[in-house]
Amino acid sequence: MSDKNEDYYYELLDKFLAGNITKQESTELRLAAKQDSNLQSTLSNHIEARANIRIAGEADLKKKLMSAYDDLPTKSEKATTQINPFVRWAAIAASVIGLAFGFYYFSPNADPTFQLANHLTEVPALTTRGVQANEFLELWGIAKLNYQNKEYKETIAVCDQLKAFPNQAKAHAGKIAIFKGMTYLQLKQYSAAISHFNQIPENNPLANDAKWYIALTYLDSGDIEKSRALLKEIANDKKHYKHSQATTLLKQL
Amino acid sequence: MENYTDQEIIQAIRKGGKSREQITHYLLKKWNGYNHKLAAKYHLNPAHQKDAYTDAIIKLITQIDQGSFKGNSALSTYFYSIFNNVCVDVLRSSSSNKNRPTEEVHEWTSVEKEAFNWIGQKDLLTNIKYVIQEMGASCKNILLDWGFNGYTMKEIVQRRQLSSAESARSMKYKCLKKLKALLIKNDIV
Numbered sequence: 001m002s003d004k005n006e007d008y009y010y011e012l013l014d015k016f017l018a019g020n021i022t023k024q025e026s027t028e029l030r031l032a033a034k035q036d037s038n039l040q041s042t043l044s045n046h047i048e049a050r051a052n053i054r055i056a057g058e059a060d061l062k063k064k065l066m067s068a069y070d071d072l073p074t075k076s077e078k079a080t081t082q083i084n085p086f087v088r089w090a091a092i093a094a095s096v097i098g099l100a101f102g103f104y105y106f107s108p109n110a111d112p113t114f115q116l117a118n119h120l121t122e123v124p125a126l127t128t129r130g131v132q133a134n135e136f137l138e139l140w141g142i143a144k145l146n147y148q149n150k151e152y153k154e155t156i157a158v159c160d161q162l163k164a165f166p167n168q169a170k171a172h173a174g175k176i177a178i179f180k181g182m183t184y185l186q187l188k189q190y191s192a193a194i195s196h197f198n199q200i201p202e203n204n205p206l207a208n209d210a211k212w213y214i215a216l217t218y219l220d221s222g223d224i225e226k227s228r229a230l231l232k233e234i235a236n237d238k239k240h241y242k243h244s245q246a247t248t249l250l251k252q253l
Numbered sequence: 254m255e256n257y258t259d260q261e262i263i264q265a266i267r268k269g270g271k272s273r274e275q276i277t278h279y280l281l282k283k284w285n286g287y288n289h290k291l292a293a294k295y296h297l298n299p300a301h302q303k304d305a306y307t308d309a310i311i312k313l314i315t316q317i318d319q320g321s322f323k324g325n326s327a328l329s330t331y332f333y334s335i336f337n338n339v340c341v342d343v344l345r346s347s348s349s350n351k352n353r354p355t356e357e358v359h360e361w362t363s364v365e366k367e368a369f370n371w372i373g374q375k376d377l378l379t380n381i382k383y384v385i386q387e388m389g390a391s392c393k394n395i396l397l398d399w400g401f402n403g404y405t406m407k408e409i410v411q412r413r414q415l416s417s418a419e420s421a422r423s424m425k426y427k428c429l430k431k432l433k434a435l436l437i438k439n440d441i442v
Contacts, residue, residue, distance in 0.1 A: 016368050018267075019320015026371065033372035044374045047365055049432045050400060052385040055359050056393060057401025058311050061277070065307040068278055072285050138334075145330045154326045161325060 009039060010046050017050055114252070116220045119245065120182060120213075123147055124175040124206075136168040147183060155183045173199070174206040181213055190221040212242045219249070228253055255279070259328040266317045269403015273314075280332075281310055287333055295340045305343045309336035318403075319364040359383050384435040392428035399425050 012029045015021040021029070033040045123144050126137060143158040159180050162169050169176065181196035194217055200210040211230060218227035231253075234246035257265070257279065265276035292302040312335050316322050322331060359381040361369075385393060391413070398404040398412060406418040406425075415421045 013368065013372075016371065017319060017364055019364065030371055030373070033374075040372055040374060043372050044369065045433050045436055047368050048381060048436050049429060051359075051361060051365050051381045052383060052432060052436070053396050053400035054315065054362070055381065055383060056385045057397045058315065060397060060401075061311055061314070062307055065277070065281060065310060066303065068281055069303050069307055072282060072288075142326050142330060142334055145333060146326050149327065149330055151327045151330060154330065157325050 006039070006042060009033075009043060013043055013046055014050070017047070114219055114249075116185070116216065119216055119249075120185070123179055123182070126172055126175060133168065136162065136165045139165075143179070147179075147186075150186070152183050152187045156180060156187075159183070174204050178206055178209055178213070181210070181217075185213065185217050185220065188220070190217050193217045208240055208242070212240075212246070215246070224253060259324070262328060263317055263322070263324075266314055267403075270405065270408055273403055277310065277314060280313070281307075284310075284329065284332060284336075287329075287336055291333075291336055291340050295344055297340065297343065301343050301347060305339045306336065308343075309339045312339065315362060319362060321362070321364055382436055382439045384439050385432060387435060388428070388432060392424075392431060395421065395425050396428050396432065400429075 009029060009032060012021060012025050016026060016029065029043075033043055126140050139158060139161055143155050143162075146152070146155040146158060159176060162172075162176060177196045177199040181193045184190075184193035184196060194214055197210040197214045197217070200206050204210075212234060215227050215230035215234065218224075218230065228250065231246045231250050234240045234242055235250055237243060240246070257276065262276055262280070265272040267273075288302065288306045291297075291305075297305060309332065313322075313328075313332050316335075322328070326334075361381060385396070388396075394413060395409060398409045399406075404412065406421045409415065409421045409425075410418055413421070415424070
């Protein structure tokens with residue numbers, strides 16, 4: 001192995017460590033290392049040297065950030081910022097006007113407007129066990145965080161990654177379908193939402209959730225008649241967990 | 254404060270140099286809200302809060318730099334998840350090791366482990382032998398400028414007052430060789 005060759009493989013390895021190596025290059029690197037044990041140990045030495053540089057760099061950056069951190073506003077500083085008296089009175093006046101408006105808007109005689117957000121409940125909770133359970137749960141947690149941050153397209157993308165864990169994905173297919181349906185509903189992609197809710201079979205414990213969400217989807221999309229029919233079914237079913245909410249919504253329609 | 258998209262932040266970090274330095278400080282300010290939120294959630298004292306928040310920013314920078322962030326979620330969500338895990342780690346270590354002096358353990362990143370695996374070196378049982386601190390400041394600085402901060406050779410010449418890019422390149426080469434020799438020496442001892 002010549003020195004030139006060695007440098008060439010260091011470059012490939014650096015690309016690997018920066019996550020921008022091509023498939024062809026990574027195959028070349030792998031084959032070369034497998035065929036030459038000297039090269040393999042030289043490359044291991046290179047990885048460890050790069051790790052040393054990374055750790056020293058992180059320690060250096062830590063010092064800089066610790067010092068910059070002291071200039072950040074603390075929570076109490078934020079809260080005690082001096083407010084211009086005029087702004088303060090204007091804010092109070094705006095709050096009073098807002099309260100009056102809110103009272104008019106939400107009083108029973110006011111024109112009722114359907115607010116989807118008031119009816120979408122929490123994302124289903126998951127518990128799972130097994131070798132890959134932690135990674136699966138972590139991904140589910142990221143999807144939930146995305147949903148809570150209203151980053152719905154990212155939520156769908158993360159949910160799609162759950163397929164990488166076939167056993168867990170199969171065991172929680174119903175919850176995943178409900179979650180994706182809720183997300184599509186937030187995105188106003190009504191047909192995709194309904195198709196996900198419809199994946200829940202009648203005998204599944206989540207069938208009641210699915211029925212409720214389909215009614216909400218129709219309502220949000222403006223298809224009042226279809227929504228009314230489903231809401232009636234739910235309102236007439238005293239065992240349905242959304243029985244009373246469905247009755248209230250029906251009165252408002 | 255100026256607003257950057259996720260893509261712009263990632264590009265600035267991967268580009269390295271000044272743009273990376275600026276964006277790192279921008280992120281520190283931008284996500285300060287998360288800092289207060291999670292510190293309150295985990296009841297962290299100010300010292301632990303500072304430690305956890307800066308650690309989380311550094312972890313994010315390294316993960317972007319090594320290409321571990323695949324863009325499957327918003328960067329803020331990804332950071333929140335890292336920060337959340339760091340807070341749990343800080344809490345766990347502060348509650349279990351109150352009376353024990355902390356010995357710093359340097360761990361491989363997932364990309365480094367993957368690299369070992371890729372070249373067929375599978376028996377990765379040891380922690381990293383941290384020997385770079387045995388080197389002189391000039392060598393260490395050049396290696397950090399090149400290998401961690403991502404400065405170009407031209408910028409390194411200015412930062413370290415060297416005569417030319419060629420001399421910077423040759424110095425970096427020699428220093429890296431020296432570091433590797435130190436690692437081998439440490440292995441034998």
